[in-house]
Amino acid sequence: MESVExxxxxxxxxxxxxxxxxxxxxxxxxxxxEQQMIMDMCSQFIQTEVLPIIDRIDKLEPGLMRSLLVKAxxxxxxxxxxxxEYGGLAKDFITxxxxxxxxxxxxxxxxxxxxxxxxxxxxxxxFGTEDQKQKYIPKLASGEFIGAYGLTEPGxxxxxxxxxxxxxxxxxxxxxxxxxQKCWITNGGFADVYTVFAxxxxxxxxxxxxxxxFEGFTQGPEEHKMGIKGSSTVQLYFQDxxxxxENVLGEIGKGHIIAFNILNIGRLKLCAATNGGSxxxxxxxxxxxxxxxxxxxxxxxxxxxxxxxxxxxxxxWASDSALYRTAALIEEKRAELExxxxxxxxxxxxxxxxxxxxxxxxxxxxxxxxxxxxxxxxQIHGGNGFSDEYLISKAYRDSRINRIYEGTNEIxxxxxxxxxxxxxxxxxxxxxxxxxxxxxxxxxxxxxGNDDETPFSEQKKYIINFKKAILMVAGxxxxxxxxxxxxxxxxxxxxxxxxxxTYHAESCLLRLMKLTEKNGEANVAVLKDxxxxxxxxxxxxxxxxxxxxxxxxxxxxxxxxxxxxxxxxTKVQPLNSKAAKRRIADKMIADRKYAF
Amino acid sequence: MKILVCxxxxxxxxxxxxxxxxxxxxxxxxxxxxxxxxDEWYALVRAIELKEKDASIQLHLISVGxxxxxxxxxxxxxxxxxxxxRINATNNDSYFIAVQIAEVAKQxxxxxxxxxxxxxxxxxxxxxGMLAELLDVxxxxxxxxxxxxxxxxxxxxxxxxxxETDEVSLPVVISCQKxxxxxxxxxxxxxxxxxxxxxxxxxxxxxxxxTNVVSYELPAPKAGVKLVAADNVQELVRLxxxxxxxx
Numbered sequence: 049m050e051s052v053e054x055x056x057x058x059x060x061x062x063x064x065x066x067x068x069x070x071x072x073x074x075x076x077x078x079x080x081x082e083q084q085m086i087m088d089m090c091s092q093f094i095q096t097e098v099l100p101i102i103d104r105i106d107k108l109e110p111g112l113m114r115s116l117l118v119k120a121x122x123x124x125x126x127x128x129x130x131x132x133e134y135g136g137l138a139k140d141f142i143t144x145x146x147x148x149x150x151x152x153x154x155x156x157x158x159x160x161x162x163x164x165x166x167x168x169x170x171x172x173x174x175f176g177t178e179d180q181k182q183k184y185i186p187k188l189a190s191g192e193f194i195g196a197y198g199l200t201e202p203g204x205x206x207x208x209x210x211x212x213x214x215x216x217x218x219x220x221x222x223x224x225x226x227x228x229q230k231c232w233i234t235n236g237g238f239a240d241v242y243t244v245f246a247x248x249x250x251x252x253x254x255x256x257x258x259x260x261x262f263e264g265f266t267q268g269p270e271e272h273k274m275g276i277k278g279s280s281t282v283q284l285y286f287q288d289x290x291x292x293x294e295n296v297l298g299e300i301g302k303g304h305i306i307a308f309n310i311l312n313i314g315r316l317k318l319c320a321a322t323n324g325g326s327x328x329x330x331x332x333x334x335x336x337x338x339x340x341x342x343x344x345x346x347x348x349x350x351x352x353x354x355x356x357x358x359x360x361x362x363x364x365w366a367s368d369s370a371l372y373r374t375a376a377l378i379e380e381k382r383a384e385l386e387x388x389x390x391x392x393x394x395x396x397x398x399x400x401x402x403x404x405x406x407x408x409x410x411x412x413x414x415x416x417x418x419x420x421x422x423x424x425x426x427q428i429h430g431g432n433g434f435s436d437e438y439l440i441s442k443a444y445r446d447s448r449i450n451r452i453y454e455g456t457n458e459i460x461x462x463x464x465x466x467x468x469x470x471x472x473x474x475x476x477x478x479x480x481x482x483x484x485x486x487x488x489x490x491x492x493x494x495x496x497g498n499d500d501e502t503p504f505s506e507q508k509k510y511i512i513n514f515k516k517a518i519l520m521v522a523g524x525x526x527x528x529x530x531x532x533x534x535x536x537x538x539x540x541x542x543x544x545x546x547x548x549x550t551y552h553a554e555s556c557l558l559r560l561m562k563l564t565e566k567n568g569e570a571n572v573a574v575l576k577d578x579x580x581x582x583x584x585x586x587x588x589x590x591x592x593x594x595x596x597x598x599x600x601x602x603x604x605x606x607x608x609x610x611x612x613x614x615x616x617x618t619k620v621q622p623l624n625s626k627a628a629k630r631r632i633a634d635k636m637i638a639d640r641k642y643a644f
Numbered sequence: 645m646k647i648l649v650c651x652x653x654x655x656x657x658x659x660x661x662x663x664x665x666x667x668x669x670x671x672x673x674x675x676x677x678x679x680x681x682x683d684e685w686y687a688l689v690r691a692i693e694l695k696e697k698d699a700s701i702q703l704h705l706i707s708v709g710x711x712x713x714x715x716x717x718x719x720x721x722x723x724x725x726x727x728x729x730r731i732n733a734t735n736n737d738s739y740f741i742a743v744q745i746a747e748v749a750k751q752x753x754x755x756x757x758x759x760x761x762x763x764x765x766x767x768x769x770x771x772x773g774m775l776a777e778l779l780d781v782x783x784x785x786x787x788x789x790x791x792x793x794x795x796x797x798x799x800x801x802x803x804x805x806x807x808e809t810d811e812v813s814l815p816v817v818i819s820c821q822k823x824x825x826x827x828x829x830x831x832x833x834x835x836x837x838x839x840x841x842x843x844x845x846x847x848x849x850x851x852x853x854x855t856n857v858v859s860y861e862l863p864a865p866k867a868g869v870k871l872v873a874a875d876n877v878q879e880l881v882r883l884x885x886x887x888x889x890x891x
Contacts, residue, residue: 081715085722085835092829124832137832639674640658 152324
């Protein structure tokens with residue numbers, strides 16, 4: 049933890065044991081004029097260039113996606129964060145996150161551009177030699193080359209290191225000969241450059257830059273998918289595929305560093321994109337609800353519909369709050385690492401690694417918010433929502449993949465606790481002290497009073513208690529299960545759920561506090577409803593996840609005491625959430641959109 | 645050559661319209677502002693196209709408004725243009741605005757002044773004509789095509805049931821509409837450059853407005869729709885006769 053201009057910047061995972069103030073965090077409302085213009089430009093690009101031809105995109109019309117990506121390149125949308133020497137715009141991490149969100153509501157186009165600018169380009173930018181970067185990055189920045197990424201195989205998805213594709217050096221030492229198969233390759237059908245992972249001599253996991261056209265490289269037909277139908281997805285086959293030795297990316301045997309590090313940034317960016325999608329699906333649903341009449345009145349007048357709209361908005365606002373809070377943490381860390389002498393690329397990777405826990409939290413929550421929003425969006429649309437005539441049905445189908453790629457949500461949930469505990473063991477994160485303090489608190493007389501009269505003291509106390517609940521359950525799990533904790537995935541996932549809810553609850557509370565300071569209490573009334581509802585609902589979820597985790601390994605008096613502790617830590621004041629949610633929905637209905 | 649493009653800010657087309665102060669002022673709170681589409685899509689983009697063909701052209705933007713205009717002006721600068729001038733005054737009277745712009749234009753020696761054919765908020769469509777008169781130069785309204793070569797312009801304009809082609813010597817004021825150019829999206833480099841382009845703020849000339857708005861009124865809300873079954877022509881005729889009283 050360190051202080052910069054009165055701001056306390058927490059290290060990765062430290063939010064669990066330390067408090068932040070409103071001033072510490074960055075929020076969407078802090079966007080600069082330039083950042084807002086960039087967000088508007090992205091929306092305009094989707095509105096004018098993508099949505100009018102979305103049906104043609106979904107039919108995989110040859111050449112169409114590539115031409116759109118080239119147009120995006122002309123707009124500067126493919127190279128936001130690339131350094132200037134490779135044709136990039138060298139924008140900060142928050143701005144590149146804004147671009148991902150702004151382009152997130154373009155259905156299959158969003159997938160294609162995210163894959164191209166992320167996993168398609170970043171491995172070369174971050175791990176390439178100077179020659180490799182000079183050769184590929186400017187063309188990837190302009191859209192002249194389209195990038196893709198080949199990690200997954202039919203037999204190895206989540207278990208990425210179990211890949212069977214091999215590489216062996218040719219006798220003359222000039223080529224590696226790749227043999228094997230990759231699947232689910234986004235942009236695979238038309239990409240020019242692929243980062244492909246293979247095991248040198250069958251055991252040294254290594255990344256290679258493979259160009260379309262290399263001898264021995266072929267691709268399969270387009271997959272028929274449930275959603276993102278306009279996104280090209282094919283298998284790649286390598287039969288003694290000749291890859292020049294200078295196309296090894298990074299070091300032999302160090303492919304896992306590339307494969308895993310790229311994913312931290314990818315997870316945050318995926319959250320940005322899903323939030324962009326959620327925003328537009330929610331807007332569509334608000335508009336539809338207003339216009340649709342049943343029983344001689346707009347269905348937006350019904351409580352059942354209002355409650356849905358409010359739940360969609362509450363979860364999106366929470367996701368949005370956590371996203372920009374985290375993006376700013378990464379940006380600040382990057383600047384710090386760059387100032388200490390690291391290259392821009394090393395600094396950004398280092399910063400993303402620092403906040404890898406938060407990135408996993410964002411990915412899980414953001415993708416599940418999109419599922420909630422599109423699912424309820426279809427429901428609000430009724431029968432029409434089931435028809436291809438309405439975009440919400442496409443949004444619903446396209447949403448589902450987000451819980452699967454960039455690490456399934458299950459893998460990400462497991463990683464949240466795994467990474468946290470590993471950092472504690474390595475001394476990067478002091479979990480022991482706070483966990484012991486909570487254990488002691490359980491044995492002492494509870495503190496019923498709350499004599500803090502400052503604004504939001506009650507909500508701040510809830511967040512502190514949620515954190516105590518996590519520390520208590522996680523601490524007990526570690527103590528009881530010891531080295532076997534890895535095998536108790538259900539327990540790990542329950543604890544991860546508590547962490548996901550708590551990080552989001554804290555992020556939206558801090559955002560509300562910052563906005564209250566900025567705009568005055570009277571102007572944030574509906575936002576306070578949003579935060580109250582989120583915390584109120586999260587408290588019950590945290591309680592349930594905590595109980596399920598505890599019951600899996602606890603017993604006797606100890607279990608009973610922990611149940612009492614959990615109850616105490618997840619206790620919140622009664623809230624008339626029906627009334628609060630109606631106010632949230634009414635604001636959206638008046639604005640005819642999600643305007644929070 | 646020097647081109648001046650007049651830029652107004654208007655409420656986004658989806659804004660909720662309401663009035664305050666006894667219906668004499670537009671309620672601006674909560675409104676999203678955009679560049680008046682006629683100024684942006686047609687006048688400004690055409691000027692940018694001309695500059696793209698001839699890099700020696702100096703392209704200036706001008707607005708009359710308060711500091712709340714600045715984000716909209718910078719958005720226009722993100723599309724293109726070398727610099728912008730904002731005359732620091734808030735008044736919707738067309739004469740007032742035209743005089744302010746004329747004062748600047750006289751000093752600037754502009755060869756071509758482009759405006760949108762109207763603003764999508766107050767719809768007065770008069771600034772261009774007044775400006776031309778104040779500058780004592782020709783005015784061509786409702787242009788659908790603008791070509792410039794050296795000291796003259798060829799302008800197509802919409803007339804009832806057809807089109808007219810004019811030739812005019814510079815300087816000239818032209819109001820633009822659909823056809824003059826195509827909407828553009830600012831690109832990332834343009835947005836980044838906008839921040840460093842000069843935005844000069846100058847104080848207004850002393851002039852009285854000629855008009856004063858007494859009140860604004862919203863159109864009457866749309867009446868409900870009555871559906872008559874397709875085979876019930878008699879009922880339709882009866883309703884048209886007795887209720888709508890149109891036959």
